[in-house]
Each structure stands twice: as C-alpha cells, then as structure tokens.
Amino acid sequence: MFEEASEVFENMLKSSFPLTFIVFLPAVLILVSPLPAEAAHEFTVYRMQQYDLQGQPYGTRNAILNTEARTVEAEVLSRRCVLMRLVDFSFEQYQKALRQSAGAVVIILPKNMSTMPQDIVQQFMEVEPELLAMETVVPVYFALEDDELLSIYTQTQLSSSSQGSSSAAEVLLHTATANGFQMVTSGAQSKAVSDWTITSLEGKLNGVGGEDLPTIVLVAHYDSFGVAPWLSYGADSNASGVAVLLELARLFSRLYSYKRTHAGYNLLFFLSGGGKFNYQGTKRWLEDNLDHTESSLLQDNVAFVLCLDTLGNGDSLHLHVSKPPKEGSPQHTLLKELEMVTSTQSPDLRFNMVHKKINLADDMLAWEHERFGIRRLPAFTLSHLESHRNALRSSIMDMRSLQKLSRNTKLIAEALARVIYNLTEKNAPGDLQIFTEQMVQEEQLSSVVDWLTAQPRAAQLVDKDSSVVSTLEYYFSRYLKDVKQHSTKADKRDPEFVFYDQLKQTMNAYRVKPAIFDLLLAVCIAAYLGLMYFAVQVSISEDRIAHCLPLLTTLLILPALNK
Structure with missing residues (x-):
C-alpha cells in the first residue's frame, strides 16, 4: 500500500x-x-430539586439545555451554560449567572466528596437552602468530576478568561482558535408526577397485663434530602434514626418474647415517608389512626412519642420539646432517665432539653414530634443537633461516618428500658446497665447505615415498590407484629406536595468552533483557491x-x- x-x-x-x-x-x-481529540463526551447529570409544597414552588423550573459552555470568568453569561467547580463555588457567582440570564448552570462535584476540605463542605451545606429558596427557570445540574469533564472545564475556563484581554486582535485570534463546547441534555421538559405514593411502615409489640395498656410510640423518617435528589444519601439525617429504631425493635422484641421480661407497655414502631416534605407520611398516619378508625393504639393511653433524628455523631444529645413535660408524667420520667443514664454511663456526653413552641405560621415544621403535638399527643425528638436549622439535615454532603451511633443507641435503649420496666432512680441504682456492649450490635447498626447510604432516598425516588420500602418491611417483619403499609397521596384538587420528573439525565458536551472560526476559514479557503x-x-x-x-x-x- x-x-x-x-x-x-x-x-x-x-x-x-x-x-x-x-x-x-x-x-x-x-x-x-x-x-x-474526542468530538463529544457523554456524562450523567443530576438536576436540582423541583417540587411544590403547600402551593409554593421550590428549585429549578426547567430541564432542557442546549447552549454553549462558559465559566464565571466570562464577562457575558447570557444564554450560556455556566460551568462551576465546587472547590471554586460561591453563592455570589451563582447569583451573577442568574442575573445575566444564563442558559443553565452545571456545578461539578468531586467524585469522592469525602476528600473535600471541611471548610468547603460546610460552606456549601450552608448555601444549599438558599439555592432551593430561589425559584429559577434556569436549569441547574450537578455532575461528578472525571478526567474528560475536568478537561472540558479547563479549556472552557481558558476561553472565558481570554475575553478580558486588552487587545482586540488577541481576543479575535483566541476566539477563532479556541475549542468551544455545546452542552446538550437528552431528556425532555420536566412535568408533574401524578399519583405519587409516599409509603410508611407500622409494626408493634403488644404488652402483657391487660387491654388498656400505655403505648410508647417510636418514630423515625427514612427519606433523605439535598439540593439534588439523586445525590441525597442522608447518612446522619436520617439513616442514623432508622438504624436506631430497627435496633430498638430487635432488642425489645427479644425481651418481649420471654414471660419474665414481657413488659406492661405496648411498643408501636413507625417508619415514616415524606419526612423531609413537612412529614407528610406522619400527617396521613395520624389522620388514619385518629380520625378514620375506631381501634388504634394512638387513640388509647399514649405515654409518649419519641422521634429519632440525626443520632450518628456529636458529643451532645438534645431532647426537643414543644411543651415541657409535667413532673410525674411518663415523658418527664424519660427525660430524667436520659439525664441519669448519660451522666453515669457517658459522663463526657452533654444532655439537655430544648424547648421550642410550634409555629403554625411556618411553611415547614421544625421537628417530627410537632406533627404529634398538633394532635395533642405528648411527643419529643431526640437529636445530637441543637437547632432544627442545622444545614446537615438537608444536604447532599451528609455522607460522613457515624462514629457515635452505637453509643447513642445504647443510651436510648437503657433509658427506655428503665421507663418500661419501672427501673427508675427510685427503684434501681443509677449505675445498673440493662444492655451490655455486646447486646447492642454495632456491626448491625453499621450494616443498616451502609445499606441505606448506598442509594439515594429522596422522597421523589422511593415509591411503594422500591427496594428501600420492601427491605425495611422485611426488617420490621423479623422483629414486630402486625406490620402494615400506609400510603399517602397528594389531594388532586389542592395538593400539599407535587413532585416532578427528569431529575437524572444524560448530558453531551460536543466540541465546536465559534462562528468567527467559520468566517475566517471561509476567507482562508477563498484566498487559497484564488491563489x-x-x-x-x-x-x-x-x-x-x-x-x-x-x-x-x-x-x-x-x-x-x-x-
């Protein structure tokens, strides 16, 4: 040849x-x-939250993208896809892109976000609520960084920076020779998802000694939340609460299986869905049990409702209450036992009660126990967070290891057991330990958290046929009796919540030349042919x-x- x-x-x-x-x-x-070079690069992008809650829209309102890429260094961002890296991200730059009517925003996240410096992680966590609070028609996407995407960002940044050169000839030459990228999504425009079902689970352990027994309700919501649903793993909020609830179900199911330790309390366990959307699953469950049925443990003698939320870390525990418990009541007894158990078994742990009244004027309730408080049920939430406004509760950065989960589980189990078996400070020594270190299985807690955080659990992604629901139901069936599913759908006439699709798409970055390049090429070809x-x-x-x-x-x- x-x-x-x-x-x-x-x-x-x-x-x-x-x-x-x-x-x-x-x-x-x-x-x-x-x-x-490669003419195109295909990668997965995750769209920012889009939902309506009580008629108020949140997040981005658009899902279609077909425009040329720029970085924030460019002077003109109008109708351009603005690329930002998390390490350089700032809320001011994001607002600049929106003010200039950018065509879209793509925020590039590191593939392993656990390696990010803590100050950058904390800064972005604090910005996430502000991103969602600003309703925008600009499509906002998140992408995980790879070598090709990083190369695209670098080339786009060089092209965007050259626009500020002092010489017009330099700008023209660089514009003509630089590579550009056309960012195009493959999906369609987002639309509301009709008839979406939020599923909750209920199971119980019946006490012994009569029919009119007091009931202790243990609650945790299993869904997660963040600025992008497909990136919301919720390790601390609220995989930790679910893990504690399942471990309590295992421990007390063993105690309730023997006559000598079968207590005179009914234990009702509830895993709620839609917790991050104003506790929609809990609201419907309360309506079903208090308004639409004649026989329910919630209609009988409820001692208290203990909600478990963000219990995986921290050197403190806070009991959040809407109304301080009266002395002599079961909830006051639990408060005192928690104080005693933490002081004797974990002296380094700080425990206190946080009182906050329910503000019905707010669009969102602060804690899950407020849903029960509205229905006049004695309830509180146990968390290592002192404030419900902590950014950790609604962040895609909530993927940290849970170092204190086993310790907190043991303390909660000890305090509950002392209340259930009347082993209060008056009747038993304060240093009495009902559960040993071996009885609270740390490996089981870790495996549950690992499984939960291996998949996003945003409410828009977990339907009634999800593996999350079926696996949690299996766990309940192993330890509890009368396990039931409770479904929640939005009212079609006046929906309290509306979810939207197109939350995960494929994006293509096509290598293109600017229009000035075509003009110069045509001139060069004409000159060559003339010569x-x-x-x-x-x-x-x-x-x-x-x-x-x-x-x-x-x-x-x-x-x-x-x-």
Whole structure:
C-alpha cells in the first residue's frame, strides 16, 4: 500500500507545479496534523430539586439545555451554560449567572466528596437552602468530576478568561482558535408526577397485663434530602434514626418474647415517608389512626412519642420539646432517665432539653414530634443537633461516618428500658446497665447505615415498590407484629406536595468552533483557491507561449524567404 502511495506522489511531483501544490500540500498538512481529540463526551447529570409544597414552588423550573459552555470568568453569561467547580463555588457567582440570564448552570462535584476540605463542605451545606429558596427557570445540574469533564472545564475556563484581554486582535485570534463546547441534555421538559405514593411502615409489640395498656410510640423518617435528589444519601439525617429504631425493635422484641421480661407497655414502631416534605407520611398516619378508625393504639393511653433524628455523631444529645413535660408524667420520667443514664454511663456526653413552641405560621415544621403535638399527643425528638436549622439535615454532603451511633443507641435503649420496666432512680441504682456492649450490635447498626447510604432516598425516588420500602418491611417483619403499609397521596384538587420528573439525565458536551472560526476559514479557503487559480493561469500562459513559439518563428521567416 505504501509503495503504491509513493508512486502516486512521485507522478504528482513530475507533473506541473499547480497540481503538485494544490494536492500535495493539503495531504501533507493532514498527515502531519495531530490526532483529533474526542468530538463529544457523554456524562450523567443530576438536576436540582423541583417540587411544590403547600402551593409554593421550590428549585429549578426547567430541564432542557442546549447552549454553549462558559465559566464565571466570562464577562457575558447570557444564554450560556455556566460551568462551576465546587472547590471554586460561591453563592455570589451563582447569583451573577442568574442575573445575566444564563442558559443553565452545571456545578461539578468531586467524585469522592469525602476528600473535600471541611471548610468547603460546610460552606456549601450552608448555601444549599438558599439555592432551593430561589425559584429559577434556569436549569441547574450537578455532575461528578472525571478526567474528560475536568478537561472540558479547563479549556472552557481558558476561553472565558481570554475575553478580558486588552487587545482586540488577541481576543479575535483566541476566539477563532479556541475549542468551544455545546452542552446538550437528552431528556425532555420536566412535568408533574401524578399519583405519587409516599409509603410508611407500622409494626408493634403488644404488652402483657391487660387491654388498656400505655403505648410508647417510636418514630423515625427514612427519606433523605439535598439540593439534588439523586445525590441525597442522608447518612446522619436520617439513616442514623432508622438504624436506631430497627435496633430498638430487635432488642425489645427479644425481651418481649420471654414471660419474665414481657413488659406492661405496648411498643408501636413507625417508619415514616415524606419526612423531609413537612412529614407528610406522619400527617396521613395520624389522620388514619385518629380520625378514620375506631381501634388504634394512638387513640388509647399514649405515654409518649419519641422521634429519632440525626443520632450518628456529636458529643451532645438534645431532647426537643414543644411543651415541657409535667413532673410525674411518663415523658418527664424519660427525660430524667436520659439525664441519669448519660451522666453515669457517658459522663463526657452533654444532655439537655430544648424547648421550642410550634409555629403554625411556618411553611415547614421544625421537628417530627410537632406533627404529634398538633394532635395533642405528648411527643419529643431526640437529636445530637441543637437547632432544627442545622444545614446537615438537608444536604447532599451528609455522607460522613457515624462514629457515635452505637453509643447513642445504647443510651436510648437503657433509658427506655428503665421507663418500661419501672427501673427508675427510685427503684434501681443509677449505675445498673440493662444492655451490655455486646447486646447492642454495632456491626448491625453499621450494616443498616451502609445499606441505606448506598442509594439515594429522596422522597421523589422511593415509591411503594422500591427496594428501600420492601427491605425495611422485611426488617420490621423479623422483629414486630402486625406490620402494615400506609400510603399517602397528594389531594388532586389542592395538593400539599407535587413532585416532578427528569431529575437524572444524560448530558453531551460536543466540541465546536465559534462562528468567527467559520468566517475566517471561509476567507482562508477563498484566498487559497484564488491563489491557486492565479498560479494555474500563469502556468497555462507560459505553456501556450512555449507551444506557439515555433509557429511564430515560421511566420516571421516565410515572408523573408519569399522575398
């Protein structure tokens, strides 16, 4: 093949100059040019939250993207896809893109977010609620960084930075030679999801000693929340609460299986869905049990409701209450036992009660126990967070290890057991330990948290057929009796919540040249063709003169000979 090609080039070189120059020069340029780069890169993007809650819209309202990429260094961002890296992200830059009517925003996250510096993580966690509070028509996406995407960002950043050069010629030259990227999503426009079902689970352990027994209700919501549903794993909020609830169900199911330790309390366990959307699953469960049924443990003697939320870390425990418990009541007894157990078994742990009244004017309730407080049930929430406004409760950065989960589980189990079996400070020594370190299985707690955080659990992604619901129901069935599912759907006439689709899409970054490049290329091609035409004309004129020279000589000589 190479021998045949060499013969072709040899014949070309032996031919006339214009043909050689026209054909050989472009061929050489093609052969010596570097290998072309990838023309497109396909990657997965995760769209910002889009939902309505009590008629108020939140998050981005658009899902279609087809525009050229820029970074925040560019002076003009209008109708451009603005790329931002998390390490350089700031809320001011985000607002700049929105003010200039950017076509879209793509925030690039590191593939392993656990390696991010803590100050950057904390800063972004504090910004997330502000991102959601600003309703915008601009599509906002998140993408995990890879080598190709990082290269696209770097090239786009260089192109965007050059627009600020002082020389117009430099700007023109760089604009013509730089690579651009057209960002295009493959999905359609987002639309409301009709008839979405939020599923909750209920199970119980019946006490012994009569029918009218007091009931202790243990509650935790299993869903997670963050600025992007597909990136919401919720390790501390609230995989930790679910893990504690399941471990309490396992421990007390063993105690309730023996006559000597079968207590005179009913234990009702409830895993609620839609907790991050104003506790919709809990609200419907209360309505079903208090308004639409004649036989329910909630209608009988409820001692107290203990909600478990964010219990995986921290050096403190806070009992959040809407109304301080009265002395002598079961809830006051639990408060005192928690104080005693923490002081004797974990002296380094700080425990206190946080009192906050329910504000019905707020769009969102602070804690889950407020749903029960509205229905006049004695309830509180146990958490290592002192304030419900802590950014950890609604962040995609909630993926940290839970170092104090086993300790907190043991303390809660100890305090509950002392209340259930009447082993209060008056009747038993304060240093009495009902559960040993081996009885609270740390491996089981870790495995539950690992399983829960291996998948996003945003309410928009967990339907009634989800593996999350079926696996939690299996856990309940192992330890509890009368396990039931409770479904919650939004009212079609006046929906309290509305979810939207297109939360995960495929994005393509196509390598393109700017329009000025096409113009300059057309000018260069026209000049090249004009030069070649002129060279051919000159060559043809020389050949004609050479061929006509003998004829001209003959014409000049013949008249002389005739004379």
